[in-house]
Amino acid sequence: MALDWDDLRVFLAVARAESLSRAGRMLKLDPATAGRRVARLEAALGTPLFAKSPTGYALTDAGQRLMAHAVRAEHAVEDAADDMAGQAAGITGQIRIGAPDGVANFLLPQVCRQIGQDNPGLELQIVALPRVFNLTRREADMVIAVSPPTAGRLTVQKIADYRLHMAAAQSYLDAHPPIRTLEDLREHRIVGYIQDMIFDPELDYLAEVGLSHVDLASNSVAVQMNLIRQGAGLGVIHDFALPFFPGMVRVLPEGLSLSRSFYLVRHADDRRLDRHNRFAQSLCDGIRAELPRLEAEA
Numbered sequence: 001m002a003l004d005w006d007d008l009r010v011f012l013a014v015a016r017a018e019s020l021s022r023a024g025r026m027l028k029l030d031p032a033t034a035g036r037r038v039a040r041l042e043a044a045l046g047t048p049l050f051a052k053s054p055t056g057y058a059l060t061d062a063g064q065r066l067m068a069h070a071v072r073a074e075h076a077v078e079d080a081a082d083d084m085a086g087q088a089a090g091i092t093g094q095i096r097i098g099a100p101d102g103v104a105n106f107l108l109p110q111v112c113r114q115i116g117q118d119n120p121g122l123e124l125q126i127v128a129l130p131r132v133f134n135l136t137r138r139e140a141d142m143v144i145a146v147s148p149p150t151a152g153r154l155t156v157q158k159i160a161d162y163r164l165h166m167a168a169a170q171s172y173l174d175a176h177p178p179i180r181t182l183e184d185l186r187e188h189r190i191v192g193y194i195q196d197m198i199f200d201p202e203l204d205y206l207a208e209v210g211l212s213h214v215d216l217a218s219n220s221v222a223v224q225m226n227l228i229r230q231g232a233g234l235g236v237i238h239d240f241a242l243p244f245f246p247g248m249v250r251v252l253p254e255g256l257s258l259s260r261s262f263y264l265v266r267h268a269d270d271r272r273l274d275r276h277n278r279f280a281q282s283l284c285d286g287i288r289a290e291l292p293r294l295e296a297e298a
Contacts, residue, residue: 003044005077008070010037011049015067016139018056071269078273091275092121097283098140100203102221103262104128106241106294108144111286115279122279142280143265146202153268157280160288163239163295164205164258165250172231179234179251182210189215189233191224202260205236209256240294250298262287 013023013034020031020038027034042049049063059067078093099108104126112124127140148156166185173179177187192206192214206214216232218224221241228235229245236258242248264284270276 003041005073007037007041007044008073010034011041011063011066012070012074014038014050014057015059015063015070018058020057075269075273078275090119090121091115091279091282092119093275094123094125095142095276095279096125096127096140098127098129098143100144100146100221101128102238102241103144103287105222106238106244107287107290110290111283114286115282118282141266141270141276142283145200145263145265146260147200148263149265155266155268155271157264157266157284159262159264159284160291161259161261162291164236164260165239165253165298166209166234166256167228167237167242167248167250168234169229169231170247170249172228172233173249173251175231182252182255185209185211185234185252191216191218191227191233191235193217193224194219205258208258209236239298240291242298243294 010023010027010029013026014020017023017026020034023029024031024034029037038049045062045066047062048060049066050057051060097108097112105128108126112126116122116124144159148158177184179185179188190206190211190213192211193203194217195214197219198204206212216227218227221237224235225237225241225245225248227233228237229248234251237248239250242250264280266276266280
C-alpha cells in the first residue's frame with residue numbers, strides 16, 4: 001500500500017502536538033485540513049490512529065506502530081534533501097532549539113547569529129521556556145539542559161561548564177549595609193526562583209549557599225536579572241549575563257562561586273541526520289567560544 005508523505009507529515013505533527021490546531025500552526029494548515037488528512041490516512045490504513053478526547057489526540061496502538069515508520073520516512077526525506085543540497089550549500093532547513101531562558105537570552109543570540117550568517121539557507125528557532133522539554137513530542141529538535149537526562153531514547157553531550165555568582169546593582173549596595181560574609185546576606189532582600197516552579201534541582205542556587213527565603217521571585221532568569229538591575233535586592237546570576245547589565249557587580253566573588261554545566265540533548269534517532277550533526281557541532285563550538293569571552297568581561 002502506498003502512503004502519501006504529506007499525510008504522514010500531518011500525522012507526525014498531530015502525534016507530536018496532540019492537537020489539530022497546534023499541528024496546523026506548525027504546518028501552516030487550518031485544523032480542518034489537518035483533520036481531513038488524518039482521516040484520509042486512517043481510511044487508507046483501515047484503522048484509527050488517534051483516540052480523540054476533549055483533552056487532545058492520543059496515539060492508538062496502530063498509531064504508535066505507524067509513528068516509528070513515519071519518523072524513519074521523515075529522516076529519509078531530510079537525508080535526501082541534505083544529499084541533494086550538498087555540504088557546500090551549508091546547513092539548510094529549519095532547526096528548533098529549546099533552552100532555559102538564561103542561555104536563550106544571553107548566549108544563543110550571538111551564537112545563532114554567526115551560525116545563520118555561515119548558513120543562509122538555515123531557519124533557526126529558539127524556544128525559551130523555564131521547564132524541561134519533551135523531545136519525544138518534538139517540541140524541539142535539540143535542547144540545551146542543565147542536567148543530563150537519564151531516561152528516554154536520547155543522546156547527551158556535555159557542552160561546557162559555566163559560573164554563577166551573587167550579584168547586585170551598585171546602587172543597591174551603596175544604599176544598604178555592607179556585605180562582608182555569607183551571614184550578612186540574611187539581612188538583605190533576595191531575588192530568586194519561585195520555589196515550587198524550579199524545574200531542575202541544579203537551579204536551586206540559594207539552598208546551596210544556605211539561604212531559604214526569597215523576597216522577590218520569578219520563574220524567569222531574565223525577570224530576576226531585571227529585578228536585580230532595578231535595585232530590588234541580590235540574586236545568583238550567570239557570569240556570562242553580567243556584561244549585558246552595566247552597573248551590576250558580583251558580591252562576595254571569592255567566597256560565593258557556583259559552577260554548573262550545559263548539555264546538548266538530542267533524540268537518539270537524529271544521530272544519523274547529517275545536518276543535525278553539523279548544526280550541533282557548530283552550536284557547541286559557538287557556545288564554548290562565547291562563554292569564556294563573556295565571563296572574562298563579567
